[in-house]
Amino acid sequence: MQGISPGEEAAWKTLAKAAPVDVCRRTLARYEVSFQRYVLRVMGDDYEIAPQRRTIEHARNLMIPLDLEFRLMVLSYLTNATDTALSGRLVQCHQLRGGDSFFRGAHRLPVQDLEARFKKSPQLFRDACLSLDGRSVPYGDAAVEVRVLPKLPLTFVLWVADDEFPARVSILFDSTADEHLPLDALLAAVRTTVKRIVAHSQEG
Numbered sequence: 001m002q003g004i005s006p007g008e009e010a011a012w013k014t015l016a017k018a019a020p021v022d023v024c025r026r027t028l029a030r031y032e033v034s035f036q037r038y039v040l041r042v043m044g045d046d047y048e049i050a051p052q053r054r055t056i057e058h059a060r061n062l063m064i065p066l067d068l069e070f071r072l073m074v075l076s077y078l079t080n081a082t083d084t085a086l087s088g089r090l091v092q093c094h095q096l097r098g099g100d101s102f103f104r105g106a107h108r109l110p111v112q113d114l115e116a117r118f119k120k121s122p123q124l125f126r127d128a129c130l131s132l133d134g135r136s137v138p139y140g141d142a143a144v145e146v147r148v149l150p151k152l153p154l155t156f157v158l159w160v161a162d163d164e165f166p167a168r169v170s171i172l173f174d175s176t177a178d179e180h181l182p183l184d185a186l187l188a189a190v191r192t193t194v195k196r197i198v199a200h201s202q203e204g
Contacts (some may be wrong), residue, residue, distance in 0.1 A: 003055075004067060011075035011154070016051040018079065026080045027195035040074060043148055043196060044133030049074060062129035069188040076185035084179045084185055090155055090172040093186075103184045109187070110194050111169040117198050119167030125158050132193070134166050148193050151180045156197070 004012075012109055015023070020031040020038070029040040029049075037050040039059065046059035050156045053193040077180050093109060102111060118125035122142035131134070131143035140157040147153050155172040159165075177186060 008071055008075060011079050012054050012141040014079045015075060020151055026083055027078055029078065031158055038078065041150055042074065043146060049078065062111060070192050073185055073189045073192055076181055080182060081151055081180040086151060086178050087175045089175040091175045092172060096173060096178040098183055107187055109171050109190055111171060113198060114169040115167040117201060122158055122160055124201050128197045129156055131200045132196055146193055148189050152177060152189060154190065154193055
């Protein structure tokens with residue numbers, strides 16, 4: 001694989017050595033023995049991950065760009081997710097372990113992209129999020145929980161702009177998020193999802 005980063009290289013090696021039954025138990029992926037690959041649900045679509053070939057492909061062969069952040073998110077999840085079940089308790093990024101110091105500066109959550117795109121369009125925001133295996137939840141002017149990975153739901157909450165205040169978006173995590181992904185991979189997951197939300201809002 002050309003241009004592979006050290007982090008991606010390490011993740012592929014770890015995944016190749018892992019027992020599929022263990023990976024599937026922790027991540028809720030499934031393993032296809034005949035193809036020697038995992039099938040993982042990501043934002044409503046199935047992706048096939050073959051450790052020996054070091055490939056990640058959309059199961060229906062859709063030409064969706066799979067950039068470095070997407071690949072690191074998937075590989076990090078498959079190698080780091082634990083047996084811990086979702087708690088259902090929502091927290092902000094700074095409430096995760098180490099989050100207060102990590103999610104700053106260049107590592108801030110990319111909410112400004114969503115605020116600029118959906119500042120007065122709650123229905124467009126809702127529809128774009130729902131298209132990514134989302135479900136509406138009762139927060140703000142519009143809010144959707146997107147199941148990014150089987151054990152990583154992200155809740156996006158929009159407050160639309162008015163005469164007094166600009167638009168505002170919050171991104172909330174299940175309190176167990178840091179047990180399934182390290183913080184840098186969590187940030188990659190957020191960035192990946194935000195890009196997909198914006199892209200889906202522009203379709204058609």
